[in-house]
Amino acid sequence: MNARVALQLSGVERHYGEGDTFLPILKGVDLTLRSGETVALVAPSGTGKSTLLHIAGLLEHPDEGDVVVNGVACNGLSDDQRTAIRRNEIGFVYQFHHLLPEFSALENIMMPQLIAGLPKAEAAKRAEALLDYMRIGHRAAHRPGELSGGEQQRVAIARAVANAPLILLADEPTGNLDPETAGYVFEALEALARQSGLAALIATHNHELAALMDRCVTIEDGKIVELR
Numbered sequence: 001m002n003a004r005v006a007l008q009l010s011g012v013e014r015h016y017g018e019g020d021t022f023l024p025i026l027k028g029v030d031l032t033l034r035s036g037e038t039v040a041l042v043a044p045s046g047t048g049k050s051t052l053l054h055i056a057g058l059l060e061h062p063d064e065g066d067v068v069v070n071g072v073a074c075n076g077l078s079d080d081q082r083t084a085i086r087r088n089e090i091g092f093v094y095q096f097h098h099l100l101p102e103f104s105a106l107e108n109i110m111m112p113q114l115i116a117g118l119p120k121a122e123a124a125k126r127a128e129a130l131l132d133y134m135r136i137g138h139r140a141a142h143r144p145g146e147l148s149g150g151e152q153q154r155v156a157i158a159r160a161v162a163n164a165p166l167i168l169l170a171d172e173p174t175g176n177l178d179p180e181t182a183g184y185v186f187e188a189l190e191a192l193a194r195q196s197g198l199a200a201l202i203a204t205h206n207h208e209l210a211a212l213m214d215r216c217v218t219i220e221d222g223k224i225v226e227l228r
């Protein structure tokens, strides 16, 4: 495959604590994500999935190693520069949706686009299209508290891709949903990632859902191991 490299982690190390509480979590993570590929990260609890996603998403710094987003090495950048790259290139979906409760579904999806400077009408048009794609167009005017868990998570997914990021990172995006809802939300996420041609790294405990993705990796002894 010779698609463009969207995200590259090389020799990434991260620990928590010091002295007696020193806890090495990532011990040399190498991972390459190309545009258009979906990758599942399936690893036991506590092995460092969230830590890895936070470092890949420029929310945390590694102790060692490089994070390269779309050809730009991010370690030496200022916080402002990292924030700009995160806003432009990376969409994040969390286990809990983190939607703004006082805004409608449509407004939540418009928000990152407005922050990026898009005109309101354009942002609304794209938000509507994404809601339709997620089959919740009829819920556009509803606030998060008026939506089911699955609907909320689909809004969160639409919001994460609203700015057409290069990379989508998701941390247990369906972990909070019942199995049936998790199935269709995950499928919608996977289809949207594929349709948008972005590089997706999705942490999940669900092996059945992971099987939908192009590749599957795990973390063993602080390093990435390719499962398929």
Ligand SMILES: Nc1ncnc2c1ncn2[C@@H]1O[C@H](COP(=O)(O)OP(=O)(O)OP(=O)(O)O)[C@@H](O)[C@H]1O
Residues within 6 Å of the ligand: 016, 017, 023, 025, 043, 044, 045, 046, 047, 048, 049, 050, 051, 052
């Ligand atoms: N701020 C912190 N201080 C100390 N230890 C931490 C901190 N954050 C995470 N850890 C520890 O680091 C390890 C990895 O945490 P992380 O959240 O990355 O794992 P995970 O694989 O995402 O787990 P889960 O599947 O349960 O969400 C865990 O043992 C956790 O307790």
